[in-house]
Amino acid sequence: MKPAPFIYHNPLTPEDAVSLLASNEEAKILAGGQSLMPMLNMRFVVPDHVIDLNNVTGIDGVTNRDNLLEIGAMTRQCDLMANDLVKSKAPIIPEALEHVGHFQTRNRCTIGGSLCHLDPAAELPCLMAAYDANLTVQGPEGQREIPFIEWPLAYMIPNLAPDELLTKISFRYWSLNHGFGFEEFARRHGDFAIVAVAALLEVDDGKITRAAISIGGANISPVRLVKAEEALIGMLANEDTYKVAADIAQEIESISDAYVTSQYRQRLAGTLVQRALVKAGDRVNRS
Amino acid sequence: MPDIREIQVSVNGEDHSAKVETRTSLGDFLRQNLGLTGTHLGCEHGVCGACTVILDGEAVRSCLMLAVQANGHEVTTVEGLAGEEGELHPLQEAFWKHHGLQCGFCTPGMLTSLVAFLRDNPNPSERDIREAISGNICRCTGYQGIVDATLEAAKVMQGRV
Numbered sequence: 338m339k340p341a342p343f344i345y346h347n348p349l350t351p352e353d354a355v356s357l358l359a360s361n362e363e364a365k366i367l368a369g370g371q372s373l374m375p376m377l378n379m380r381f382v383v384p385d386h387v388i389d390l391n392n393v394t395g396i397d398g399v400t401n402r403d404n405l406l407e408i409g410a411m412t413r414q415c416d417l418m419a420n421d422l423v424k425s426k427a428p429i430i431p432e433a434l435e436h437v438g439h440f441q442t443r444n445r446c447t448i449g450g451s452l453c454h455l456d457p458a459a460e461l462p463c464l465m466a467a468y469d470a471n472l473t474v475q476g477p478e479g480q481r482e483i484p485f486i487e488w489p490l491a492y493m494i495p496n497l498a499p500d501e502l503l504t505k506i507s508f509r510y511w512s513l514n515h516g517f518g519f520e521e522f523a524r525r526h527g528d529f530a531i532v533a534v535a536a537l538l539e540v541d542d543g544k545i546t547r548a549a550i551s552i553g554g555a556n557i558s559p560v561r562l563v564k565a566e567e568a569l570i571g572m573l574a575n576e577d578t579y580k581v582a583a584d585i586a587q588e589i590e591s592i593s594d595a596y597v598t599s600q601y602r603q604r605l606a607g608t609l610v611q612r613a614l615v616k617a618g619d620r621v622n623r624s
Numbered sequence: 625m626p627d628i629r630e631i632q633v634s635v636n637g638e639d640h641s642a643k644v645e646t647r648t649s650l651g652d653f654l655r656q657n658l659g660l661t662g663t664h665l666g667c668e669h670g671v672c673g674a675c676t677v678i679l680d681g682e683a684v685r686s687c688l689m690l691a692v693q694a695n696g697h698e699v700t701t702v703e704g705l706a707g708e709e710g711e712l713h714p715l716q717e718a719f720w721k722h723h724g725l726q727c728g729f730c731t732p733g734m735l736t737s738l739v740a741f742l743r744d745n746p747n748p749s750e751r752d753i754r755e756a757i758s759g760n761i762c763r764c765t766g767y768q769g770i771v772d773a774t775l776e777a778a779k780v781m782q783g784r785v
């Protein structure tokens with residue numbers, strides 16, 4: 338359980354990190370290390386070069402620009418949970434992070450690491466899907482922006498070239514009156530979810546005007562329940578309406594693995610969508 | 625050829641300068657280079673919590689950090705919790721009183737985690753404590769003594785006992 342030998346690099350700027358990625362074959366970025374270090378210890382990955390982002394400046398912190406929240410890739414989960422902008426503009430993020438690992442791992446884990454690792458059941462990708470976030474990556478030729486829907490290419494494979502670095506995540510936050518609900522089911526607190534659901538709602542005069550429902554864990558990457566989101570528009574924000582969405586969720590394409598069947602995931606998706614929407618509906622106009 | 629770096633780390637208030645291979649974890653460095661074997665390594669992939677140390681005030685897994693990453697930082701291990709004269713930390717005292725340990729393997733990680741937790745949550749409920757140690761596995765005690773000890777330590781540390 339010890340990593341194989343590698344050469345360690347400690348760049349101080351994103352440009353230096355990118356040029357190290359570009360000039361070294363078999364290089365791996367080290368962010369919070371909470372997924373990469375286990376994989377190094379178990380020798381699931383055996384890179385020749387490890388490029389540490391922990392001393393790189395300018396790629397962490399949260400800013401608010403024209404109704405967009407911009408989050409640096411190296412922002413740690415604990416800092417997202419404590420950040421006043423995040424708490425007021427996107428309160429679903431701290432609510433979901435309560436479920437991510439434990440406070441000791443959240444002290445190191447970064448949002449960028451979570452999005453690049455791209456575990457199917459990870460909470461942060463599920464949230465970024467709900468927000469239609471844009472991901473900014475930097476490579477030797479400059480920057481490009483990727484909408485979240487184009488981010489997952491395959492099982493745990495992000496749309497990122499070997500010489501590219503994720504630097505920023507940005508998304509438009511919802512109105513102050515929006516409702517939100519995050520629900521997941523895991524066998525033990527802090528484990529990856531079997532299925533997780535993020536729901537956002539805007540309601541006017543009792544009727545739903547906007548909805549986002551994102552489901553993590555059911556498939557190889559988070560899925561938006563577009564059919565249900567469309568069906569909800571114009572309907573009364575009540576439990577009967579949410580049942581319509583839950584029924585659609587039960588049909589969602591799901592994976593089976595050694596522990597859980599796809600039918601079980603579908604049942605969970607239905608139940609959790611219902612619960613997340615009830616929570617979101619109760620919180621509309623809370624301020 | 626091993627990749628070796630010189631690092632400066634403050635551990636339990638004492639400055640150390642050492643040469644480490646870059647693939648060495650902080651946990652192995654503490655145990656093998658500094659001889660501080662209080663920090664226990666159980667799983668070496670982040671799930672058991674036994675290796676938890678306090679880095680610049682925050683509880684972290686020492687198996688999931690490289691020793692080179694601690695360069696220029698401050699680390700507190702279980703050896704650093706007791707006072708100058710060896711008097712136990714109030715949390716250690718409470719663990720002893722409430723039978724918060726049996727074999728002791730998980731104890732260093734429990735103590736370092738809970739010391740950091742109690743600083744941020746001086747008045748926790750039983751539920752808060754159980755959630756705080758959800759990432760620390762104990763195969764002996766059944767956790768009850770640990771929770772009781774932490775509840776009492778919180779009171780003692782606030783001068784309420």
Ligand SMILES: Cc1cc2nc3c(=O)[nH]c(=O)nc-3n(C[C@H](O)[C@H](O)[C@H](O)COP(=O)(O)OP(=O)(O)OC[C@H]3O[C@@H](n4cnc5c(N)ncnc54)[C@H](O)[C@@H]3O)c2cc1C
Pocket residue numbers: 365366367368369370371372373374390410411436437438439442445446447448449450451452453454455456458459460461497501502503504527528529530669670671759
């Ligand atoms: C005990 C335990 C429980 C956990 N439970 C959960 C959970 O319930 N839910 C959950 O979502 N996660 C969980 N995690 C995983 C945790 O959230 C991971 O740390 C996270 O997925 C990766 O973030 P990191 O910053 O630690 O990245 P690292 O581990 O450093 O990196 C992960 C991967 O992303 C790449 N990478 C990182 N940052 C960048 C970047 N900016 N640009 C390009 N590539 C990059 C790395 O090269 C590596 O391949 C758990 C971890 C532990 C140890």
Ligand code: FES
Pocket residue numbers: 664665666667668669670671672673674675676685686687688
């Ligand atoms: S040894 Fe570090 S968490 Fe188990």
Ligand code: FES
Pocket residue numbers: 724725726727728729730731761762763764765
């Ligand atoms: S006392 Fe033995 S593992 Fe906790």
